[in-house]
Amino acid sequence: MTELLERLSSGDEVYKPDNATMSVATVKDYESVYRESVKDPQKFWSDRAKELDWFKPWDKVLDWNYPWAKWFVNGKFNICHNALDRHVKNGLGGKIAFYWVGEQGDKKQITYSQLLTEVRKFSNVLKKLGVGKGDKVTVYMPRIFQQIITLLACARIGAVHSVVYSGFSSGALKERIVAAGSKVIVTADGGFYKGKITELKKIADEIKGECPTVEHVVVVRHANSFTEFTRGDLDWDELMREAKDDCECEVMDSEDPLFILYTSGTTGKPKGVLHVQGGYAVGVYTTVKWVFDMKQEDVFWCTADAGWITGHSYIVYGPLLNGATSVIYEGAPTTPDPGRFWSIIEDLKVTIFYTAPTAIRLLMKSGDKWPAKYNLSSLRLLGTVGEPINPEAWLWYRKVTGEKPIMDTWWQTETGMTMITPMPCVPLKPGSATKPFPGIIADIVDEKGNAVPINKGGYLVIRNPWPSMMRTVYNDPDRYLKYWNTIPNVYMAGDVAHSDKDGYFWIMGRSDDVIKVSGYRLGSAEIESALVSHPSVAESAVIGKPDAVRGEVIKVFVILREGQTPSEELKEALKKHVRTEIGPIAIPSEIEFVTWLPKTRSGKIMRRVLKAKELGLPVGDTSTLED
Ligand code: PRX
Numbered sequence: 130m131t132e133l134l135e136r137l138s139s140g141d142e143v144y145k146p147d148n149a150t151m152s153v154a155t156v157k158d159y160e161s162v163y164r165e166s167v168k169d170p171q172k173f174w175s176d177r178a179k180e181l182d183w184f185k186p187w188d189k190v191l192d193w194n195y196p197w198a199k200w201f202v203n204g205k206f207n208i209c210h211n212a213l214d215r216h217v218k219n220g221l222g223g224k225i226a227f228y229w230v231g232e233q234g235d236k237k238q239i240t241y242s243q244l245l246t247e248v249r250k251f252s253n254v255l256k257k258l259g260v261g262k263g264d265k266v267t268v269y270m271p272r273i274f275q276q277i278i279t280l281l282a283c284a285r286i287g288a289v290h291s292v293v294y295s296g297f298s299s300g301a302l303k304e305r306i307v308a309a310g311s312k313v314i315v316t317a318d319g320g321f322y323k324g325k326i327t328e329l330k331k332i333a334d335e336i337k338g339e340c341p342t343v344e345h346v347v348v349v350r351h352a353n354s355f356t357e358f359t360r361g362d363l364d365w366d367e368l369m370r371e372a373k374d375d376c377e378c379e380v381m382d383s384e385d386p387l388f389i390l391y392t393s394g395t396t397g398k399p400k401g402v403l404h405v406q407g408g409y410a411v412g413v414y415t416t417v418k419w420v421f422d423m424k425q426e427d428v429f430w431c432t433a434d435a436g437w438i439t440g441h442s443y444i445v446y447g448p449l450l451n452g453a454t455s456v457i458y459e460g461a462p463t464t465p466d467p468g469r470f471w472s473i474i475e476d477l478k479v480t481i482f483y484t485a486p487t488a489i490r491l492l493m494k495s496g497d498k499w500p501a502k503y504n505l506s507s508l509r510l511l512g513t514v515g516e517p518i519n520p521e522a523w524l525w526y527r528k529v530t531g532e533k534p535i536m537d538t539w540w541q542t543e544t545g546m547t548m549i550t551p552m553p554c555v556p557l558k559p560g561s562a563t564k565p566f567p568g569i570i571a572d573i574v575d576e577k578g579n580a581v582p583i584n585k586g587g588y589l590v591i592r593n594p595w596p597s598m599m600r601t602v603y604n605d606p607d608r609y610l611k612y613w614n615t616i617p618n619v620y621m622a623g624d625v626a627h628s629d630k631d632g633y634f635w636i637m638g639r640s641d642d643v644i645k646v647s648g649y650r651l652g653s654a655e656i657e658s659a660l661v662s663h664p665s666v667a668e669s670a671v672i673g674k675p676d677a678v679r680g681e682v683i684k685v686f687v688i689l690r691e692g693q694t695p696s697e698e699l700k701e702a703l704k705k706h707v708r709t710e711i712g713p714i715a716i717p718s719e720i721e722f723v724t725w726l727p728k729t730r731s732g733k734i735m736r737r738v739l740k741a742k743e744l745g746l747p748v749g750d751t752s753t754l755e756d
Pocket of ligand 1: 266437438439513514515516517518537539540541542543549552562622623624637638639645648649650
């Protein structure tokens with residue numbers, strides 16, 4: 130193992146794709162493409178953008194008024210046209226856009242032309258409900274075709290979607306609906322996960338009355354779970370039966386908003402990361418094509434949920450813009466057994482498989498016998514995303530899938546597309562996301578912005594704008610500015626990283642109070658405010674604690690209100706409370722009752738001191754700690 134690790138880490142492993150039709154087929158190509166791309170990023174990106182259809186070309190590639198960017202200025206565009214109509218027009222109508230596999234083993238498929246028809250119909254439904262350009266639609270759905278149809282229909286008519294992951298509960302859902310000011314909620318009676326049904330409509334009902342902007346709730350009947358329809362509720366099937374299938378794409382400006390996606394930051398309030406039609410499309414189109422070397426005959430499976438950015442970019446928009454065939458699986462990786470992922474790969478002859486390190490570690494724990502049962506020879510390329518992957522998991526993933534190259538892609542909700550990532554031709558080192566994508570200038574710096582020496586940890590930053598960067602934080606431009614003015618002249622990602630002698634990037638984790646639990650992004654402050662909303666809690670502090678499978682788990686320190694007594698029952702009650710306020714993904718693994726929390730003199734909880742103590746590490750500078 131050590132020898133293999135050393136060999137791999139030396140960068141001797143090179144994957145040469147067969148019949149490479151891509152622009153970047155060798156390391157030399159990568160190096161020269163990269164060099165040229167950063168000399169003139171505008172040329173690089175406009176060459177990529179020309180591969181898509183524009184109703185009217187742009188006048189100017191980039192308008193960069195630091196830190197506000199406009200890409201493809203005055204270009205007229207529609208991402209839905211490019212994802213569907215363009216392919217149907219070019220003869221791909223009969224091609225399968227998506228295979229769907231349910232947790233109970235049921236299967237479906239949908240072609241590009243069928244998807245286009247459904248999207249046109251649902252676009253008309255939305256219009257009939259009074260949804261137009263710029264209106265917000267909250268999508269709270271399981272992984273089903275209707276989820277994708279809803280997103281594309283919004284894009285088609287210029288409405289702005291705001292997807293809330295179906296693992297969030299009523300508190301988080303309400304906060305996101307109210308913040309976006311959504312006119313319509315699209316949901317389902319329920320979704321399947323680990324053999325259970327999550328009753329989404331019921332959860333939405335709990336808070337519907339507290340969301341004054343919501344006029345209608347459209348409900349897909351999917352899980353056969355009983356759903357009472359009340360005022361404002363509409364049945365998807367009924368609406369679709371009556372809808373016409375002729376809806377032209379709205380002509381959008383490149384810079385018109387496409388979606389808002391709420392994500393966790395350092396304060397309790399989630400941030401509405403806003404992406405736009407044109408630049409976002411160019412970024413995700415290009416990265417699917419180059420990083421995953423996407424070919425017409427590929428079957429691509431990204432195991433994420435469209436509730437997160439990975440699903441937006443690499444289930445919905447990126448693959449469709451490439452005319453690819455993708456897989457959607459509604460369910461857990463270990464249901465009914467740990468062979469589930471592998472059996473789907475065998476069955477659908479998946480060629481490119483993109484998943485999270487947590488899923489790999491979970492399957493690794495179940496042993497080699499599960500992947501060994503299946504024929505995985507269709508696979509040619511692998512990917513990971515969402516959190517650092519440890520070399521052991523990387524090697525196992527590679528071994529059980531027949532030594533295929535792994536694209537360890539680093540990026541964020543805010544970046545829209547993969548930013549530091551291998552391409553199939555770049556030599557790999559297990560645990561490194563390798564090098565920046567063409568057009569991207571990444572660096573590692575100290576808090577003043579000075580580059581740090583190799584092998585020394587520092588803040589991961591991006592030095593130049595890129596087309597799929599978020600344009601703002603919705604209704605909170607100051608929070609957007611913070612990314613670009615915390616360290617002078619650069620975008621600060623919020624991660625710590627180091628680089629090595631070969632210029633490879635090694636992402637070490639977050640530098641702030643964002644926690645990654647099984648790859649899900651959560652904020653310490655968000656969980657703390659959920660806890661203090663419980664009547665027994667006076668104060669709380671939340672830290673992420675390393676975990677061998679889930680990357681991090683949530684540990685909570687709680688000071689109880691006077692008169693409250695610590696007990697196991699209270700711990701359970703607090704877990705339940707967090708579940709209702711945020712969702713099952715935020716349930717703490719550990720709760721400790723304390724009588725004191727380390728704070729600065731200005732009253733800010735010093736989570737880093739708690740974390741250091743918890744992990745038995747030096748607590749570092751405590752000069753600001755109150756007495
Ligand atoms: O800490 C980094 C981690 O995930 C964060 C972004 O989370 P989110 O916005 O939810 O997007 C996740 C999917 C793109 C980053 O700041 N992260 C993401 N990819 C990697 C990673 N950490 C290490 N290696 C990665 N490949």
